[in-house]
Amino acid sequence: MESSVKAAGKPTMAGQIEVQLRHDILHGILAPGAKLNLDKLRSSMDVGLSPLREAVTRLVAEGLIEAEAQRGYTVTPISVANLNEVCALRLELEPYALRKSIENGGLDWETAVMGALYRLNKTDRIPGDPVSLANWEVANNAFHLTLVERCDMPLLIKMYKSLVSMNDRYRHIYLKAVAVQRDVIDEHTAIAQAAVERRANDAAALLARHIERSTNNLRLLISADLPENPQ
Structure with a gap:
């Protein structure tokens, strides 16, 4: 499901971040219901804020992350x-x-x-x-x-x-x-x-x-x- 690929086949930076975040969410490393602090994520992953936001937005569309106005991002809870x-x-x-x-x-x-x-x-x-x-x-x-x-x-x-x-x-x-x-x-x-x-x-x-x-x-x-x- 690594959809973020350039025409030449090389993953973009946002694509690489998306793959890592998806892995961490699917395997419970980023726990269900956990708040996502983009500044802390950017620092820990050593990436820029722009590609990080792009990756998170894609995972919101995929249903693995929830976005709420004025409250930021949360790993989608399980139930x-x-x-x-x-x-x-x-x-x-x-x-x-x-x-x-x-x-x-x-x-x-x-x-x-x-x-x-x-x-x-x-x-x-x-x-x-x-x-x-x-x-x-x-x-x-x-x-x-x-x-x-x-x-x-x-x-x-x-x-x-x-x-x-x-x-x-x-x-x-x-x-x-x-x-x-x-x-x-x-x-x-x-x-x-x-x-x-x-x-x-x-x-x-x-x-x-x-x-x-x-x-x-x-x-x-x-x-x-x-x-x-x-x-």
Whole structure:
């Protein structure tokens, strides 16, 4: 999701700052609800205020930072209600995007889907091992993006990536200290097989069930940690 890239392919300064801030937010280094002091951030990151503001503005648009008049910037808080909203939007958008990919994608797309599945299934996810967890996250996101990217709808893909970032933040924060909740190899395999076999209804239903199961696991953890949050 490193969108801030010049035509020549070299990230701009704002793009580099955006990548770092996104990483720190998604992994809980910048805690949910934390106030962001731009002067302190500028000093600690040794960057200029202008590119920092540009990066923060992009993350506001992405939903990871909130801006409030006269009160500055805050890392978007986490809550069960927010997770539920992210899940609801994913359930609307992702199965639709997958259906469109099945319509539009050819042999190259089928090959890409099965290749991404193979890489994901061959990537270990070891609780307590941050390197393996990070590698699995990359492979997992690549697989899911490959499934839907041939919807050929840039705005939809932009919204999809934003929702995935918000969902990933919950997973990074809450699953880094606990065991992997379930083995999803069979789920991913079933989705991929239905997709490349052009069984659009089955593929969309399997993807929706996969999203719901993942969200339910996170919801249980968050509800235990934030019992006062509205459901």
